[in-house]
Amino acid sequence: MTEISSTPQWKALEADAAGLAQVPMRALFDSDPDRFARYSIEAAGLFLDYAKNKLTDQVVDHLLALAAAADVEERRAAMFAGEAINVTEGRAVLHVALRAAATDAYSTAGEDASALVQAELKKMKGFCDRVHQGAFKGYSGKALDTVVNIGIGGSDLGPQMAAAALQPFWIDGRRTFFISNVDGQHLAAALDAVDPERTLFVIASKTFTTQETMTNAKSARAWFFENGGGEDDIAKHFVALSTNAEAVAAFGIDRENMFQFWDWVGGRYSLWSAIGLSIALQVGFDNFTKLLAGAQRMDQHFKTTPMAQNMPVMLALVGVWNRNFIGISAHAILPYDQHLARLPAYLQQADMESNGKRVSADGSVVAHATGPVLFGEPGTNGQHAFYQLLHQGADIVSADFIAPAISQRELGDHHEKLLSNFLAQTEALMRGKTEAEVRDELRGEGKSDAEIDALSPHKIFPGDRPTNSILMERLEPETLGSLIALYEHKIFVEGVIWGINSFDQWGVELGKVLARNILPEIAGAGEEKPSATAHDASTNGLINRINAIRRKG
Numbered sequence: 001m002t003e004i005s006s007t008p009q010w011k012a013l014e015a016d017a018a019g020l021a022q023v024p025m026r027a028l029f030d031s032d033p034d035r036f037a038r039y040s041i042e043a044a045g046l047f048l049d050y051a052k053n054k055l056t057d058q059v060v061d062h063l064l065a066l067a068a069a070a071d072v073e074e075r076r077a078a079m080f081a082g083e084a085i086n087v088t089e090g091r092a093v094l095h096v097a098l099r100a101a102a103t104d105a106y107s108t109a110g111e112d113a114s115a116l117v118q119a120e121l122k123k124m125k126g127f128c129d130r131v132h133q134g135a136f137k138g139y140s141g142k143a144l145d146t147v148v149n150i151g152i153g154g155s156d157l158g159p160q161m162a163a164a165a166l167q168p169f170w171i172d173g174r175r176t177f178f179i180s181n182v183d184g185q186h187l188a189a190a191l192d193a194v195d196p197e198r199t200l201f202v203i204a205s206k207t208f209t210t211q212e213t214m215t216n217a218k219s220a221r222a223w224f225f226e227n228g229g230g231e232d233d234i235a236k237h238f239v240a241l242s243t244n245a246e247a248v249a250a251f252g253i254d255r256e257n258m259f260q261f262w263d264w265v266g267g268r269y270s271l272w273s274a275i276g277l278s279i280a281l282q283v284g285f286d287n288f289t290k291l292l293a294g295a296q297r298m299d300q301h302f303k304t305t306p307m308a309q310n311m312p313v314m315l316a317l318v319g320v321w322n323r324n325f326i327g328i329s330a331h332a333i334l335p336y337d338q339h340l341a342r343l344p345a346y347l348q349q350a351d352m353e354s355n356g357k358r359v360s361a362d363g364s365v366v367a368h369a370t371g372p373v374l375f376g377e378p379g380t381n382g383q384h385a386f387y388q389l390l391h392q393g394a395d396i397v398s399a400d401f402i403a404p405a406i407s408q409r410e411l412g413d414h415h416e417k418l419l420s421n422f423l424a425q426t427e428a429l430m431r432g433k434t435e436a437e438v439r440d441e442l443r444g445e446g447k448s449d450a451e452i453d454a455l456s457p458h459k460i461f462p463g464d465r466p467t468n469s470i471l472m473e474r475l476e477p478e479t480l481g482s483l484i485a486l487y488e489h490k491i492f493v494e495g496v497i498w499g500i501n502s503f504d505q506w507g508v509e510l511g512k513v514l515a516r517n518i519l520p521e522i523a524g525a526g527e528e529k530p531s532a533t534a535h536d537a538s539t540n541g542l543i544n545r546i547n548a549i550r551r552k553g
């Protein structure tokens with residue numbers, strides 16, 4: 001595999017970045033009134049403005065040439081064709097099949113993926129209908145109005161984020177708790193708040209072996225037995241979302257109550273599969289179908305649109321430009337919609353678990369930077385917290401600002417205030433405030449020369465902080481689906497350019513194995529334990545200290 005940073009296309013971009021180093025973005029705007037029209041794209045219910053990046057037409061051309069050098073179009077075709085592009089796990093990557101039209105025919109390794117998907121969707125719909133109509137009853141004959149979704153990582157973050165984002169579409173009287181952490185306080189708080197006669201436990205685990213999920217599931221089952229349920233009632237209160245039928249059966253959940261997906265669905269790309277059951281139960285199956293339809297629109301756009309007008313491609317190229325040529329290592333996700341509060345956490349996994357890698361698909365260590373650190377909070381909350389660093393920090397952070405033009409809950413002028421902040425922040429980050437502007441302002445306030453000298457350095461904003469703005473009419477199932485699919489494909493394109501496999505996650509393994517080894521050394525509170533010696537001095541010391549505290553307490 002050619003190291004992408006050795007290509008002439010990469011070198012051209014390095015030269016572009018050097019040439020633009022002293023050109024402020026505000027100057028690019030001043031000399032180019034068409035910038036907004038040229039550097040924006042509308043697709044699948046979303047509008048992307050990427051004009052507030054340090055781009056010129058030459059840079060865009062060179063970025064497109066880089067995409068061609070990295071075979072983005074060929075790799076895209078390979079993904080849609082169901083090829084095993086997840087090379088380290090020998091798997092296809094076909095989450096697009098989960099939201100395809102019923103008439104589409106996706107297949108992989110001779111298996112008709114579309115037929116499998118349609119059959120499972122039908123089963124999910126049938127189940128949702130029975131729950132919503134009250135026909136699926138608990139052990140005491142009551143309808144089930146509460147879901148406790150037990151899963152972690154990809155089996156938690158997606159459904160949790162989507163269910164929160166679609167709060168205006170919740171079915172009256174229904175509620176869902178998402179329990180992920182092995183910290184027992186997480187599950188205990190939910191169990192304190194639910195009625196065992198009306199609760200459905202949805203055990204979401206692709207492998208059905210994950211320590212956190214199986215621990216929580218077993219504790220939930222024990223609680224159910226202590227609170228009126230019997231072995232024979234498991235079928236009325238527990239369903240599984242998994243690829244592992246044997247482990248599901250061993251847990252005591254029968255095949256009828258298992259909703260399946262397949263190894264070509266990566267955990268962090270699985271909310272469109274059976275893993276989305278908790279979303280469908282909370283917002284209704286029709287709205288879940290609309291979520292899939294929105295993603296499908298973005299898939300079609302991504303699949304068929306030329307690179308220069310392709311929203312995920314351009315968002316990815318801007319990401320590569322900022323990461324590799326401007327040298328930005330952190331990226332903020334800033335939704336201006338409270339219902340998208342979980343989006344930063346969701347994208348943190350989607351992006352960092354996919355592209356947080358330093359080895360290329362063929363095993364060589366890459367010679368360039370890869371995925372940035374992602375973080376974020378909803379606006380305007382973040383403005384009163386970490387935006388100081390975005391505006392004046394020593395490091396430059398890029399950011400995506402996301403907003404619906406119309407709120408689902410227009411209350412007085414709240415949304416206009418929210419939108420004015422959404423707009424003002426990207427303007428401020430781009431323009432900044434020069435020393436001359438600061439000095440003029442202070443002079444206008446009647447400050448003395450000495451005061452101006454002392455204060456002005458603190459009040460300068462360097463500007464040139466790149467941002468994208470993603471606008472939609474309303475946040476609803478279709479636009480949410482498009483938005484998530486936009487990011488999925490953006491991450492894919494970046495991974496292709498960086499030459500890495502975006503679909504494995506070996507980096508989560510080491511800690512899991514070590515935790516399994518350590519567990520017996522701290523298990524059994526109150527027991528006298530031999531001093532730990534098997535680890536480094538720090539880990540041994542901490543184990544001994546924890547054991548001492550737990551023995552006393």
Ligand code: G6Q
Nearest residue numbers: 153154155205206207210267268
């Ligand atoms: C996602 C990862 C990871 C996974 C969890 C849960 O892409 O693979 O976050 O989703 O570890 O795994 P299970 O669904 O198998 O419990």
